[in-house]
Amino acid sequence: MATVLRQSAKLTFSGLCSSFSVQCRNGRACAMPYVHHRYNSTTPKIKVDLDSTSGIAVMKFQSPPVNSLSLDFLTEFAISMEKLEMDKSCRGVILTSAQPKVFSAGLDIMEMYGKSPEHASVFWKAVQEMWLKLYGSNMVTIAAINGSSPAGGCLMSLSCDYRIMADNPRYSIGLNETLLGIVAPFWFKDTMLNVVGHRETEKALQLGLLYSSPDALKVGLVDQLVPEEKILSAATETMTKWLAIPEHARQITKSMMRKPTLDKLTSNRENDIKYFANFITKDSIQKSLGMYLAMLKKRKA
């Protein structure tokens, strides 16, 4: 199945299209309607560089065109995180993108469109696994958000300990699932709530809000803006400060803050998978996704 998927269109759950532009805070239509038909399955989708001296690993997403979170990408991500977590020489991870203008455009729609409930289940389990590994990591995790980061890309950012975004108002970030007729699951919601609080989350999720980088900073969705060319050095600098903290105490503290949120999913994974598989294979939802795909293709043409 993975092979089939790799050869199919790479379409992404970004919800950035003009028909929904009313939700764009800055009033601009968004520009990521990529439809990509060729893909080299042998290239790793994530490049991991670990500097054993500093203890800092950089995970660079290199899954063209927009780092969509396909089953393959998610599997590779989970394996990479697990390896780093076990590696005593690694203490911090920086997530960033090798693709221009986009950090990650979110869940790969092609994993959800026209697929069986079984496939949807396998895919959703991988999405859960990505979040559990990242939100529950013992390492220091920093998102160096050097491009737009809608939906699943935003979730990955929110799951890190610190978020630095490129100071470019054309880049946006947010959990915009609602715009596609999809509902952000409760643990997406909880992750956002833990960052920006109840009110901002309620408004953002109801509207599927995408925040421009300055707006994201204003509401606390990201911690810092830096010029795009300085984003990795800024992330490394911040990482160095975090790694100077007594490690064991920091890890226990992080776990104390995040465990209740993680437990809500771990104690409920099967139901969450069933709910997703059932929801996403509904005719009405498939129809929404189909219309969205058609619109993306039309924009491309």
Next chain:
Amino acid sequence: MATVLRQSAKLTFSGLCSSFSVQCRNGRACAMPYVHHRYNSTTPKIKVDLDSTSGIAVMKFQSPPVNSLSLDFLTEFAISMEKLEMDKSCRGVILTSAQPKVFSAGLDIMEMYGKSPEHASVFWKAVQEMWLKLYGSNMVTIAAINGSSPAGGCLMSLSCDYRIMADNPRYSIGLNETLLGIVAPFWFKDTMLNVVGHRETEKALQLGLLYSSPDALKVGLVDQLVPEEKILSAATETMTKWLAIPEHARQITKSMMRKPTLDKLTSNRENDIKYFANFITKDSIQKSLGMYLAMLKKRKA
């Protein structure tokens, strides 16, 4: 009893009197000590205009002098909400006031003063019903707060999805129950907490704080200030944006955000009613209310 009530003084739970002016953030004494003795019971207390084209209903409170939340008002409100909720052509509701300078001055004290525990129970059930219908509405709800909005008026505003307030610093808003010796119930508290967070809520409820409109904007109690004459057009404009969101996903998202808060009351309604009926009929509380009424009458005279 309702007839008797209609003919009795219309006194409102607003707590805006000068003896408590210390809690007014802007230092000004408040100006709503209305004591009104005549009332035409045949006029509806709420005027509902539904535009089936846009799907937007406007509910205009027209219960002179200060839209106090009497049993009749609350019953009418619940019925109107239920009708709109069932009406497929209605997708959003704007709440606003036809009375000058006041959105709603809150719970009608005359429903609580000198009344039997049975009456207090019936009244409180209606207050609960108003909140359950409004906070749990599937429709988009916007408060166009064109005047002061203390206590129960503030609760109604907080229960909407979005709050636009007239940009007039003489209008104030807040859960000021404490100033009357009354305690805001846990679900008033939860509703505020979901909007402005724990710290602001703790301070505001302990002090019975009334915020001037600029202060309300600052702490996030309202989302937007506009000149008073533009409040309905601004509300309509915002509503149009909200109604452009895929409806089913928005509704599920809203429910996901609010259900835990709603459940706390629905699973506990009877106890909450008993607690209120017992509390409000206590001698000490009746004495407080009596003193407050006397003070209002004196101010009027």
Next chain:
Amino acid sequence: MATVLRQSAKLTFSGLCSSFSVQCRNGRACAMPYVHHRYNSTTPKIKVDLDSTSGIAVMKFQSPPVNSLSLDFLTEFAISMEKLEMDKSCRGVILTSAQPKVFSAGLDIMEMYGKSPEHASVFWKAVQEMWLKLYGSNMVTIAAINGSSPAGGCLMSLSCDYRIMADNPRYSIGLNETLLGIVAPFWFKDTMLNVVGHRETEKALQLGLLYSSPDALKVGLVDQLVPEEKILSAATETMTKWLAIPEHARQITKSMMRKPTLDKLTSNRENDIKYFANFITKDSIQKSLGMYLAMLKKRKA
């Protein structure tokens, strides 16, 4: 044992040393590495002045050099609070320091270093008692923070109803336990979370952040900055406003806001004590504390 302790070095859990200066937001190294060897055990550690006319008590910490929270201090504090709580003429308490430059430097390390699990248990019970009495007080409590207030000193401040800090950027405040390899317990965390929310708490506790007074104001860790010489008059002025609120309603409201947080500890005190006694007597933690003490002594020399 208390006698032995009194004669031992007074060292404090402040974590303000230069080796951790990376966590100081303002980049300055901190300056409270006191090692004090003489102490007069007959002087009360807290001076309580109650003005029966106003109903306001001032509790002045006078335990040189840095008001460290020793077992004796905490016991005295709990007894004083209990007396005031029972005293009908007292309705509000202002906490402040008689020592220059420091409000309280937090838990006394000498109560935790080289001590038996039994001593650690007794000590921790006293720390719990301090918090339960202060966070759960029926009185209005205001912290007049006239100096730095790390760790346990910050907890005391956060447990009050209102925080006024001296407007001196050299004074800092924060739960910086992580810097010493210690983990702030869940109820320290909950207390902070109730003031500044989840995100700021997660970041602050992971990093052991100490905020300069302007930064503390910015994130809401304190409510107000005033020139140091005006701190008591400002606290008294604020207290007067709070005492004008109908008392019974204010107390019930405060309890409604804080009871869930208090209950989490009261229903779990024994486990929390066991956990602490076990944690603090671990070799690795004792080694951390030993290194910290050695560093403080060296700085002093």
